[in-house]
Amino acid sequence: MTDTIDAPAAAIPTPADAGGERRLRALMKRGTDFLGSDWAILGGAMSWVSERNLVSAISNAGGFGVIACGAMTPDLLDREIAATRALTDRPFGVNLITMHPALSDLIDVCARHGVGHVVLAGGLPPAGSLDRIKASGAKVICFAPALALAKKLVRSGVDALVIEGMEAGGHIGPVSTSVLAQEMLPDVADLLPVFVAGGIGRGEAIAGYLEMGAAGVQLGTRFVCATESIAHPAFKKAFIRASARDAVASVQVDDRLPVIPVRALKNAGTEAFTAKQREVAGLIDSKAVEMAEAQLQIEHYWAGALRRAVIDGDVEHGSLMAGQSVGMVKREEPVTAIMSELIGEAAAALSRRGTGATVG
Numbered sequence: 322m323t324d325t326i327d328a329p330a331a332a333i334p335t336p337a338d339a340g341g342e343r344r345l346r347a348l349m350k351r352g353t354d355f356l357g358s359d360w361a362i363l364g365g366a367m368s369w370v371s372e373r374n375l376v377s378a379i380s381n382a383g384g385f386g387v388i389a390c391g392a393m394t395p396d397l398l399d400r401e402i403a404a405t406r407a408l409t410d411r412p413f414g415v416n417l418i419t420m421h422p423a424l425s426d427l428i429d430v431c432a433r434h435g436v437g438h439v440v441l442a443g444g445l446p447p448a449g450s451l452d453r454i455k456a457s458g459a460k461v462i463c464f465a466p467a468l469a470l471a472k473k474l475v476r477s478g479v480d481a482l483v484i485e486g487m488e489a490g491g492h493i494g495p496v497s498t499s500v501l502a503q504e505m506l507p508d509v510a511d512l513l514p515v516f517v518a519g520g521i522g523r524g525e526a527i528a529g530y531l532e533m534g535a536a537g538v539q540l541g542t543r544f545v546c547a548t549e550s551i552a553h554p555a556f557k558k559a560f561i562r563a564s565a566r567d568a569v570a571s572v573q574v575d576d577r578l579p580v581i582p583v584r585a586l587k588n589a590g591t592e593a594f595t596a597k598q599r600e601v602a603g604l605i606d607s608k609a610v611e612m613a614e615a616q617l618q619i620e621h622y623w624a625g626a627l628r629r630a631v632i633d634g635d636v637e638h639g640s641l642m643a644g645q646s647v648g649m650v651k652r653e654e655p656v657t658a659i660m661s662e663l664i665g666e667a668a669a670a671l672s673r674r675g676t677g678a679t680v681g
């Protein structure tokens with residue numbers, strides 16, 4: 322471990338009075354009823370990072386852990402769910418990427434294990450997938466990148482939405498969390514539980530989004546340096562050293578090849594991605610690959626690059642996917658410490674705002 326990782330523990334936030342915590346629980350009630358957790362805080366699935374150890378630690382701490390299936394085969398997912406179950410008896414979810422070629426087998430694996438919540442990421446769910454997940458008794462959570470799509474997803478029967486702004490780590494859309502929350506919460510928060518993600522590093526922001534109508538929040542970056550996270554010490558050290566401005570979005574270099582931007586800490590791998598895009602664009606030009614295959618190659622590139630950094634610790638050439646909240650990651654600490662800091666800050670913020678407002 323490095324000296325940076327061993328930095329002194331966080332100052333304990335000023336304890337909120339009971340009123341602040343009561344109000345926080347009331348604002349989160351819809352989210353906690355939906356998730357079955359103590360707090361409506363999802364640990365956003367992060368490929369290679371969100372595996373049995375971090376997921377069970379988040380659920381055991383009262384949050385809601387989510388396994389990142391990423392590019393796992395159905396067999397691997399099967400083992401990961403079983404191993405997570407062995408570490409926690411609290412609820413947790415599984416995140417599946419819609420473009421995974423074995424999506425329907427992965428849905429079957431979740432159903433066999435009685436997974437209660439499936440999060441579908443990476444685009445609109447393919448026909449039939451929602452019904453198959455729901456037929457297993459699981460709840461479906463989808464990402465909604467814009468209001469019109471959110472309404473479409475509600476009509477198609479999803480049970481909850483995540484709205485994720487461009488401050489987030491990993492694949493991102495073009496709009497910030499604060500704008501998405503203002504545009505979408507007034508229209509959809511009454512229809513189904515909505516969880517806000519992207520750029521959340523402290524409890525005050527959690528309190529703010531709850532007051533705007535969110536049922537809860539989803540955080541990724543803030544959990545990467547948890548003691549329980551298996552991310553390589555070099556990966557964690559890069560997070561602890563970084564500030565918000567180091568987490569930059571990738572740039573599309575070729576008009577013919579639309580790539581979903583990825584937010585990550587800047588390193589030599591950032592330039593390597595530019596070269597990779599040129600290589601794949603060349604393959605399209607020479608008709609060696611179709612567009613769908615080209616985009617899949619880009620996604621495989623990211624999965625490999627992320628593994629290289631998270632697992633092997635190659636923080637120079639691998640991908641250091643991180644959100645702008647990385648500047649608020651100060652040390653390695655147990656998930657329970659991260660959770661109680663967030664809860665303490667949120668409750669204190671609500672208690673400072675007084676007791677004028679009532680919640681149902």
Ligand SMILES: Cc1cc2nc3c(=O)[nH]c(=O)nc-3n(C[C@H](O)[C@H](O)[C@H](O)COP(=O)(O)O)c2cc1C
Pocket residue numbers: 364365366367368370389391416442443485488489490491492518519520521539540541542543641642643644645646
């Ligand atoms: C290292 C890393 C890997 C991620 N991998 C995935 C993934 O595989 N699937 C997914 O839906 N989201 C992924 N995300 C996004 C998170 O689930 C979460 O929504 C996001 O981190 C929230 O924003 P924040 O980073 O500002 O907290 C990833 C994020 C990070 C930082």
